[in-house]
Amino acid sequence: MADNKFPPGPRSAFGAFFSFHRDALNFLSRLTRKYGDIVHLKTGSRHDYLIAHPDYVKAVLLADESEMRRSIHRAVRRLFGKGLLASQEQLHVSQRRLILPIFQKQRIANYAAMITDRISRATCQWRDGQVIDIAEEMTSLSLAVIVKILFGVDIEEGAQSLRQDLGAVVARTEWRNLFRTKKEFQAARGRLDAFLHRMIQEHRSKQVDQPDLLSALLQANDSQGSSQGDEQIRDEAVTLLAAGHETIATSMAWTWYLLSRNPDVERRMHQELDTVLGGNTPTAEDLPRLTYTAMVISESMRLYPPVWSMTRRPINDFPLGDYTIPAESYIHISPYVLHRDPRYFAEPERFDPMRWTLEEYAKRPKFCYFPFGAGSRKCVGDNLALMEGMLILVMLAQRWTVRLVSTEPWIPQPLITLRPKGNTSMKLDRRLPAETGQPSGRERITV
Numbered sequence: 001m002a003d004n005k006f007p008p009g010p011r012s013a014f015g016a017f018f019s020f021h022r023d024a025l026n027f028l029s030r031l032t033r034k035y036g037d038i039v040h041l042k043t044g045s046r047h048d049y050l051i052a053h054p055d056y057v058k059a060v061l062l063a064d065e066s067e068m069r070r071s072i073h074r075a076v077r078r079l080f081g082k083g084l085l086a087s088q089e090q091l092h093v094s095q096r097r098l099i100l101p102i103f104q105k106q107r108i109a110n111y112a113a114m115i116t117d118r119i120s121r122a123t124c125q126w127r128d129g130q131v132i133d134i135a136e137e138m139t140s141l142s143l144a145v146i147v148k149i150l151f152g153v154d155i156e157e158g159a160q161s162l163r164q165d166l167g168a169v170v171a172r173t174e175w176r177n178l179f180r181t182k183k184e185f186q187a188a189r190g191r192l193d194a195f196l197h198r199m200i201q202e203h204r205s206k207q208v209d210q211p212d213l214l215s216a217l218l219q220a221n222d223s224q225g226s227s228q229g230d231e232q233i234r235d236e237a238v239t240l241l242a243a244g245h246e247t248i249a250t251s252m253a254w255t256w257y258l259l260s261r262n263p264d265v266e267r268r269m270h271q272e273l274d275t276v277l278g279g280n281t282p283t284a285e286d287l288p289r290l291t292y293t294a295m296v297i298s299e300s301m302r303l304y305p306p307v308w309s310m311t312r313r314p315i316n317d318f319p320l321g322d323y324t325i326p327a328e329s330y331i332h333i334s335p336y337v338l339h340r341d342p343r344y345f346a347e348p349e350r351f352d353p354m355r356w357t358l359e360e361y362a363k364r365p366k367f368c369y370f371p372f373g374a375g376s377r378k379c380v381g382d383n384l385a386l387m388e389g390m391l392i393l394v395m396l397a398q399r400w401t402v403r404l405v406s407t408e409p410w411i412p413q414p415l416i417t418l419r420p421k422g423n424t425s426m427k428l429d430r431r432l433p434a435e436t437g438q439p440s441g442r443e444r445i446t447v
């Protein structure tokens, strides 16, 4: 039965604060190893909990929205307004109902050709032996893809400035930048809003008639008789723009890093790509046959989940295990910590895609792995992210072996996403796929 005693945890809130800001990921892992599956920390009247058991993760993430809120920093709310990521309660429920169908798997499959086209164009300048900054390249590529899918436009010329403006406004939501970049933030925010409003106006005045997400959002809006103003649409659009590219870029950068450090895995993946696709541009229908490649992505997101932490606040006292979590406490859940728990993943530091065979997957509790979250706030873009990640990985790995130029390990930085820090330069070696493919009428990759 739940009672009111507090779970164990560090005594010094001051020490914990510094340890967290010095090295959050290791600090959180150490806390759970030392104190167990529910850790408690009190600072003044504020209670923080870190939970690290799949049953507790399930209870918190699947709690009803009337019981549990996502905790959202003021700076995040300022940027995303009433968009899906930041809205709460009834507004969130109704917006989610409107937006979720747009992201259904079958509808998302229609974007595959748009994505492969963007990938070809973004990488057609790549040359054999060239050294690129893979983290940068993946960010530009995933931004170009989301802009195309969201607004139906190519951002060749404006890419750099849009990227900088978006980077500046998102950086402002990180605590370490809150006091530093106000002027730059305001200018960037102005330009970004002007771009978003231009897109909305062009779509509304039917100058654009394409199967993009913004058109789908406006249509869903009209068909439900809801007359949302431009501000609400802007908030949803900026949310999808920001949430829909940095996460994918992060996950792709880590995947190239892991493949370069694990040539056996890479070889096996190349074999699968050559056998299944034979050099053809992948389509959405091809993806289910690329099982090993999908397992590579799952394993990469286990070790480096792009969203490394989620926070919830119970509206009322919330029973959890043997404890009662007081209303308004902060409950932290870290996929990074759970995904590396040796109780569920033997030798957790080892990169091993074979953990994701159906048999292995079935042996583990469901909530020890949740890169897209779960419940009423689960990522709406999960199908898109998985398809896009696969298409990027497949198309590039068909043509290139991507090699680290430095042996120094990358360090995961727990910012909004788990960006890699270190020398992210990688060298491109052209690989000609083995001639195993059956000749087909389908387009071949033009790089």
Ligand code: HEM
Pocket (backbone or CB within 6 Å): 070, 084, 085, 086, 096, 239, 240, 241, 243, 244, 245, 247, 248, 251, 305, 306, 307, 310, 311, 370, 371, 372, 373, 374, 376, 377, 378, 379, 380, 381, 382, 384, 385
């Ligand atoms: C590898 C890529 C991605 C990962 C790992 C990821 C992860 C996540 C996670 C963990 C959450 C839930 C956070 C929480 O529970 O507090 C989330 C929410 C969200 N994601 Fe993603 N995401 C990815 C890609 C995308 C894409 C491509 C889009 C859209 C284009 C997107 C849009 C959203 C939105 C709108 C939410 C808020 C949902 C809500 O609160 O109702 N994400 N994402």
